[in-house]
Amino acid sequence: MSAADDSPRRLRRNLLTAIGGMLLGGCDALSRSEWFPRILRTGENLSRRVQHAVTARKSMAQEFTEHDLSPSFRSNGTANPDDAAYQALAQDGFVGWQLQVDGLVEQPMAFSLQQLRAMRSRVQITRHDCVEGWSAIGKWKGVPLADVLSLVRPTAAARYVVFHCADPMDQVGTKYYESIDMEDAYHPQTILAYELNDAVLPIGNGAPLRVRIERQLGYKMAKYIMRLQLVDSVAAIGHGRGGYWEDQGYEWYAGI
DSSP, X not given: OOHHXXXXXXXXXXXXXXXXXXXXXXXXXXXXXXXXXXXXXHHHHHHHXXXXXXXXXXXXXXXXXXXXXXXXXXXXXXXSXXXXXXXXXXXXXXXXXXXXXXXXXXXXXXXXXXXXXXXXXXXXXXXXEOTTSOEEEEEEEEEEHHHHHHHHOBOTTOOEEEEEEEEEOSTTOOEEEEEEEHHHHTOTTOEEEEEETTEXXXXXXXTTOEEEOTTBOGGGSOOSEXXXXXXXXXXXXXXXXXXXXXXXXXXXXXXX
């Protein structure tokens, strides 16, 4: 991809990063108002339509070489979930962990980490852009989400994939969650990653499994995934905005 091809995405990424940084820097009161989330949603819908109009459905995010790898890949958000069930699985090397896949599917299934590793894998070296303002390039290996979906066979009503995660986000135990539409779910660069830089995915980076959605910002790339749920609407999940940070006022569509 040339610099000219990447410039619209870079501009959008920088804008979203700046807005996200403002929210993280103390503007969360805006996200709790009645008028500010409506403005965000209006801009989000317009941006999403423009993005889809100017880029192909299978447009690929830029990939790099091993010479471009960052010296380290920092942990963003939760570094080690404070959840008893997760900690027990981690103590055992995630041998007993399973990925539940259910909802609007013809064949609900559960996959062990070993089973996912035995499936077709994809390796990609991509840039992670965090809404906090930092970026890093890492080498990811995982199973394409499309291959998992082909086994469970989504019904015609399925429109979104919801990622339910192990990390509690508050004192009442609200768990992190995210969602994407089927277009991103079937994108060839959307993978369920279990390795980072040729090593087992560290806990700080989301072990045993995280999603990589390379055309979106970092907060969409859920870590510590425990369950995939296919739904026809995200209205009944969380506060109905499609993700934990979206419930706080972030955009649902964070494409770059």
